[in-house]
Amino acid sequence: MSKKSKVKEMDEELDAKKSVDETELEQAENIDNDTEQDAELSETDKLKEDLAKEKDKFLRLFAEFENYKKRTSKERMELFKTAGQEIMVSLLPVMDDFDRAIKEIAKTEEKELLKGVELIHGKFSETLKNKGLEQVEVKAGDAFDAEVHEAVTQIPAPDESMKGKIIDVIEKGFKLGDRIIRHPKVVVGN
Secondary structure, eight states, X not given: OOHHHHHHHHHHHHHHHHXXXXXXXXXXHHHHHHHHHHHXXXXXXXXXXXXXXXXXXXXXXXXHHHHHHHHHHHHHHHHHHHTTXXXXXXXXXXXXXXHHXXXXXXXXXXXXXXXXXXXXXXXXXXXXXXXXXXXXXXXXXXXXXXXXXXXXXXXXOSSGGGTTBEEEEEXXXXXXXXXXXXXXXXXXXX
């Protein structure tokens, strides 16, 4: 064999090796590209999943905050409604004294005194009413309700129709807003 043919043969072998190497390199690059694409896809999926988790956390936190705002607002409104409850309760005996004074003065002949006391009583009552105080309306013959009324005593009913009903009101009841701050004291027929 001549040198030329050996060189030619070596060149062919080299070319064959190159083509095998190039094919292997292309395959390796394709594998790397596929791996990179898979990595990019999994990275994208991972980011989407993380975003979804964070969005869920945010929505839950936002809903929790809205509930907190509603709850504190409701509590604040309730506090404003009943803020003066202690003062109102302490003024109720004064209201009772006014009622008793008016009854006693009405028995006398002093109409000017009665008129003056009624005027003061009216202003006092109106002021308390403007602050949210309301009288619990109770009259004889109403059905007794243990949640609203306070039974002081029971007496024999004058007739069958008055059994379990209110015979007399001893002390007026009052409520502040929707809450009863003093239950009316009543006598119930037995």
